[in-house]
Amino acid sequence: MPLLSLNSISKRFGATAAVADVSITVEEGEFFGLLGPSGCGKTTTLRIVAGLESPDAGAVEFAGQDITSLAPEQRGFGMVFQNYALFPHLNVFENVAFGLRARGARSNGPTVREGSLQLDIKTKVQRALELVQLPEFDKRRVDELSGGQQQRVAIARAIAIEPALLLFDEPLSNLDVALRQETRQELRALVNRLNLTAVYVTHDQEEAFALCDRIAVMSDGCVVQTGPPRELYEQPANVKVAKFLGRNNLIRAMRLTSSNDPLTRFKTLEGGHTLTALASHEQLMHLPVNKPILLAIRPEAIKISKGTAPEDNRIAARISQIEFSGATTTLTLDANGLKLEALVLRADGLQVGAECVATLPADQIKLLGEG
Amino acid sequence: METSDPKRRRSRRFALPAHSKLFLLLIVALVLLYGVIYPNARVLIGALQLEGHWSLANFLDVLAQRSVLESAITSVAVSVLTVLLCALVGVPLAFLFERYSFPGRRIFATLAALPLVLPPLVGTVAFIFLCGESGILARLVQHVFHLTRAPWSLRGWGALLLFHTYTMYPFFYVLTGAGLQRIDAGLAEAARSLGASRWRLLTRVTLPQLTPSLIAAALLTFMTSMASFSAPLLFGGNVRMLTLEIFNARQRGDAGVALTETVLLAMISLAALILFQRYEGTRRFVAAAMKGTTRRRLPLQSGKARLLAAGGGIVFSVVLALPIVTLMLVSFSRDGLWTTETLPPSYTVANFVRLGADADARSVFVNSILMAGIAAIAALIWSFCVTALTATGESKRWKRLTNLLVLIPWALPGTVVALSVAEAYGQNNPLTGSYILVGTFWILPVVYFLRFMPLVVRAVQASMEQLDRTLEEAAGVLGASWWRRFWRVRLPLIAPGALAGTLLAFVIGLGEYVASVLVFTPGNRPVSIAIASSLRDFNLGTAAAYGVVLIAMITIAMVAAGRLEQSSG
Numbered sequence: 042m043p044l045l046s047l048n049s050i051s052k053r054f055g056a057t058a059a060v061a062d063v064s065i066t067v068e069e070g071e072f073f074g075l076l077g078p079s080g081c082g083k084t085t086t087l088r089i090v091a092g093l094e095s096p097d098a099g100a101v102e103f104a105g106q107d108i109t110s111l112a113p114e115q116r117g118f119g120m121v122f123q124n125y126a127l128f129p130h131l132n133v134f135e136n137v138a139f140g141l142r143a144r145g146a147r148s149n150g151p152t153v154r155e156g157s158l159q160l161d162i163k164t165k166v167q168r169a170l171e172l173v174q175l176p177e178f179d180k181r182r183v184d185e186l187s188g189g190q191q192q193r194v195a196i197a198r199a200i201a202i203e204p205a206l207l208l209f210d211e212p213l214s215n216l217d218v219a220l221r222q223e224t225r226q227e228l229r230a231l232v233n234r235l236n237l238t239a240v241y242v243t244h245d246q247e248e249a250f251a252l253c254d255r256i257a258v259m260s261d262g263c264v265v266q267t268g269p270p271r272e273l274y275e276q277p278a279n280v281k282v283a284k285f286l287g288r289n290n291l292i293r294a295m296r297l298t299s300s301n302d303p304l305t306r307f308k309t310l311e312g313g314h315t316l317t318a319l320a321s322h323e324q325l326m327h328l329p330v331n332k333p334i335l336l337a338i339r340p341e342a343i344k345i346s347k348g349t350a351p352e353d354n355r356i357a358a359r360i361s362q363i364e365f366s367g368a369t370t371t372l373t374l375d376a377n378g379l380k381l382e383a384l385v386l387r388a389d390g391l392q393v394g395a396e397c398v399a400t401l402p403a404d405q406i407k408l409l410g411e412g
Numbered sequence: 413m414e415t416s417d418p419k420r421r422r423s424r425r426f427a428l429p430a431h432s433k434l435f436l437l438l439i440v441a442l443v444l445l446y447g448v449i450y451p452n453a454r455v456l457i458g459a460l461q462l463e464g465h466w467s468l469a470n471f472l473d474v475l476a477q478r479s480v481l482e483s484a485i486t487s488v489a490v491s492v493l494t495v496l497l498c499a500l501v502g503v504p505l506a507f508l509f510e511r512y513s514f515p516g517r518r519i520f521a522t523l524a525a526l527p528l529v530l531p532p533l534v535g536t537v538a539f540i541f542l543c544g545e546s547g548i549l550a551r552l553v554q555h556v557f558h559l560t561r562a563p564w565s566l567r568g569w570g571a572l573l574l575f576h577t578y579t580m581y582p583f584f585y586v587l588t589g590a591g592l593q594r595i596d597a598g599l600a601e602a603a604r605s606l607g608a609s610r611w612r613l614l615t616r617v618t619l620p621q622l623t624p625s626l627i628a629a630a631l632l633t634f635m636t637s638m639a640s641f642s643a644p645l646l647f648g649g650n651v652r653m654l655t656l657e658i659f660n661a662r663q664r665g666d667a668g669v670a671l672t673e674t675v676l677l678a679m680i681s682l683a684a685l686i687l688f689q690r691y692e693g694t695r696r697f698v699a700a701a702m703k704g705t706t707r708r709r710l711p712l713q714s715g716k717a718r719l720l721a722a723g724g725g726i727v728f729s730v731v732l733a734l735p736i737v738t739l740m741l742v743s744f745s746r747d748g749l750w751t752t753e754t755l756p757p758s759y760t761v762a763n764f765v766r767l768g769a770d771a772d773a774r775s776v777f778v779n780s781i782l783m784a785g786i787a788a789i790a791a792l793i794w795s796f797c798v799t800a801l802t803a804t805g806e807s808k809r810w811k812r813l814t815n816l817l818v819l820i821p822w823a824l825p826g827t828v829v830a831l832s833v834a835e836a837y838g839q840n841n842p843l844t845g846s847y848i849l850v851g852t853f854w855i856l857p858v859v860y861f862l863r864f865m866p867l868v869v870r871a872v873q874a875s876m877e878q879l880d881r882t883l884e885e886a887a888g889v890l891g892a893s894w895w896r897r898f899w900r901v902r903l904p905l906i907a908p909g910a911l912a913g914t915l916l917a918f919v920i921g922l923g924e925y926v927a928s929v930l931v932f933t934p935g936n937r938p939v940s941i942a943i944a945s946s947l948r949d950f951n952l953g954t955a956a957a958y959g960v961v962l963i964a965m966i967t968i969a970m971v972a973a974g975r976l977e978q979s980s981g
């Protein structure tokens with residue numbers, strides 16, 4: 042049984058459907074990502090899980106209980122906000138202790154075991170601050186801290202209450218690149234160590250891939266594909282996912298053969314090249330015969346060589362642009378009207394205007410359905 | 413669309429617990445009903461009834477009197493001219509202090525806002541001592557040039573407009589200054605890089621962005637001027653403003669005329685408010701900038717410019733301080749001894765000693781502090797009730813209606829508020845539980861409360877708007893209940909702003925005169941009434957001493973308010 046499940050959740054704000062019929066399950070101990078462009082509904086989905094929004098339709102279940110109408114303060118989740126939401130009038134210690142005190146007030150009443158509660162809070166806050174490597178910072182004002190330190194305090198505050206579920210709303214987006222990568226690794230290690238279940242919202246594909254066990258890609262309020270990072274990258278379910286996750290060459294083509302041979306031939310609409318692609322029986326079943334469909338191939342899968350040999354999947358092309366970006370170089374190719382991007386490690390001997398051969402391996406070409 | 417951004421929306425989840433909400437709703441509804449709706453309705457009904465019958469006759473009769481229409485036109489004309497003059501003084505001053513740095517800038521910049529805290533009556537009295545026909549300046553000119561008569565008289569349009577400009581230009585000065593601070597300096601840099609001349613930059617970039625500030629300042633100035641009472645009373649001469657006419661009609665016992673004129677004044681004020689707000693709505697710009705560039709003040713480089721600015725600043729601050737210095741000087745003069753001399757001939761501390769020793773004088777201060785204090789604290793509590801209701805994301809229409817009703821007493825001149833309360837609670841009426849407020853101590857605290865609560869509500873609402881909503885959400889997720897969120901997160905964060913607003917209301921209440929003069933009783937005589945009666949008895953020293961003590965109290969409160977605001981920001 043999954044720890045958290047969202048069943049057909051919908052939420053509208055006025056005329057816009059922020060979340061439309063979203064269903065997600067998160068297993069215990071899983072680091073689950075919600076990935077998508079801004080405005081896709083991922084933050085709203087997370088806020089529904091936290092109880093900060095109530096869905097118009099659908100149910101949220103946690104550990105087998107329906108918690109859809111439970112107030113946020115009764116859910117026992119931890120949440121790290123995009124702007125950290127640290128209380129500016131409280132110091133670091135009091136910020137981290139806030140949830141513990143609030144919970145203490147809820148469960149015991151403030152008068153019962155006052156002394157032991159205080160002691161309890163002190164050790165728990167210290168432990169949380171040690172976990173985020175800020176053990177000496179308890180007396181500091183939050184506005185004296187750097188962005189990275191504030192972010193750690195926010196995480197400490199969320200984990201101090203030993204949450205049943207940890208929610209992250211783009212927590213790293215306000216940090217600079219170097220700090221973001223460092224914090225990312227620490228965050229993953231921390232969640233692993235405490236054996237927590239987490240739901241992590243981000244628009245950064247690289248971040249989601251690095252952190253999450255499983256990711257739901259969202260677009261226009263819907264979940265378009267759910268799966269482990271590698272699967273999403275290599276087997277995008279449709280054009281939206283293919284476009285959003287990394288760079289992809291999208292090629293419009295017509296199917297040439299109607300047989301159910303796994304090696305199927307296509308003719309590209311631009312350039313008129315013949316391409317062979319590896320397709321499963323099931324994919325071919327759903328493929329329309331007389332309509333253009335979309336093929337996708339990653340820039341790094343295209344191989345560049347010299348010479349001529351026009352045969353299937355080997356296309357003569359002219360280099361129209363060379364863009365050097367450190368470890369790799371991106372070539373923009375024009376193959377008789379078909380525009381392609383190819384990624385090479387070194388562009389030795391290649392120059393703008395030169396002719397070359399681009400090889401598109403059949404096993405690297407993905408079929409995305411109707412174009 | 414504002415509601416579509418989940419980060420900005422206050423979630424319905426975070427509404428008040430139902431029973432608390434019902435309780436608050438009841439309080440807010442009752443106060444608005446009995447404090448705002450009913451008294452104003454009574455005035456309207458009073459003006460539209462003739463011997464118990466509905467009739468426009470009375471209303472139209474009064475309107476047809478030449479003097480009434482004339483005084484309405486006079487009020488509007490004085491106010492429009494006041495707005496223009498105040499803009500002429502306040503806006504350039506704000507540019508000077510905000511854009512350039514020169515020796516003494518900070519002190520002069522603070523001094524320039526000084527008249528804001530001067531109670532109108534005290535300011536008027538100080539002005540008379542300084543510029544009146546038997547004031548220090550007139551006497552000085554008379555003695556130097558051996559004139560037989562005073563060289564001028566402080567009466568009429570000129571005197572009124574001079575005084576209005578002196579007391580009200582800070583609205584333009586303060587709001588323009590704040591507006592200039594908000595403008596992203598990057599915009600000016602962008603405009604200059606696009607080849608805009610300084611003039612083009614000013615007219616096409618800076619001024620359009622300042623428009624909301626300028627409109628707000630114009631509105632404040634206009635409304636304050638419409639409500640102005642002390643100045644027209646003491647040296648308006650033949651300039652008959654509506655506020656004064658209402659007071660006179662009431663003194664004559666002509667209730668019909670007083671009510672009709674009140675309705676007229678209220679209608680003009682509300683119309684102005686609506687007009688200004690309409691215009692403001694079309695002129696609001698939301699900064700698209702992500703990261704602002706901080707502006708640096710240009711240092712005045714050349715020695716001449718520095719000298720000119722510093723010299724101008726000194727002259728200016730002397731001019732500003734003169735009325736207050738005069739008031740202090742006169743407060744040490746012996747009552748009845750200052751006749752034809754330029755300066756009072758002999759000095760004594762007797763006035764202050766008497767204020768301390770005389771039980772009557774002491775009670776006047778106690779009354780003012782008590783009544784302004786009660787009103788301010790009530791306004792603070794009331795503001796929390798209102799904001800707790802309006803901030804919970806309930807139906808927009810009710811929210812707007814509540815805000816509108818709260819604003820009405822602010823838009824109405826003090827004369828109108830006092831008169832409407834007197835009209836509503838002056839006689840037996842089953843609707844009010846037959847409680848007669850007029851003639852009791854409580855009439856003034858109630859009137860003060862109604863007059864100043866919009867100010868406090870505004871301050872609390874502004875603090876709430878600045879409050880980062882995710883803070884309360886974070887508290888909620890961490891397990892805090894509504895009350896805990898309120899006490900531990902919201903209250904501490906809005907407290908500085910709320911207290912500053914409350915102190916301001918208290919300070920204005922301390923020197924209140926306009927409404928007090930209409931409904932005070934022997935049992936609750938405030939300071940302002942004591943000043944006015946001392947003045948009438950030609951006890952100039954005593955009147956000035958009252959004024960000086962009042963200013964001292966106000967200064968202390970304002971310094972405290974400033975401290976609070978600093979600690980919040």
